[in-house]
Amino acid sequence: MIDRELLELLVCPQCKQDLDYDRQADELICRHDALAYPIRDDIPVMLVDEARRMADD
Numbered sequence: 001m002i003d004r005e006l007l008e009l010l011v012c013p014q015c016k017q018d019l020d021y022d023r024q025a026d027e028l029i030c031r032h033d034a035l036a037y038p039i040r041d042d043i044p045v046m047l048v049d050e051a052r053r054m055a056d057d
Contacts, residue, residue, distance in 0.1 A: 002039060
């Protein structure tokens with residue numbers, strides 16, 4: 001689980017918007033860019049190249 005204080009500091013590296021934490025998928029979600037940043041070993045991977053493009057629903 002990601003630390004709440006850390007989550008408040010993190011923003012999307014591409015657009016600088018706030019991120020939402022998806023606990024089930026263990027990802028940080030940028031709704032603006034439709035990107036999901038993985039969290040590996042409790043460390044957010046904040047690289048655009050590593051982000052998953054979210055499907056348009």
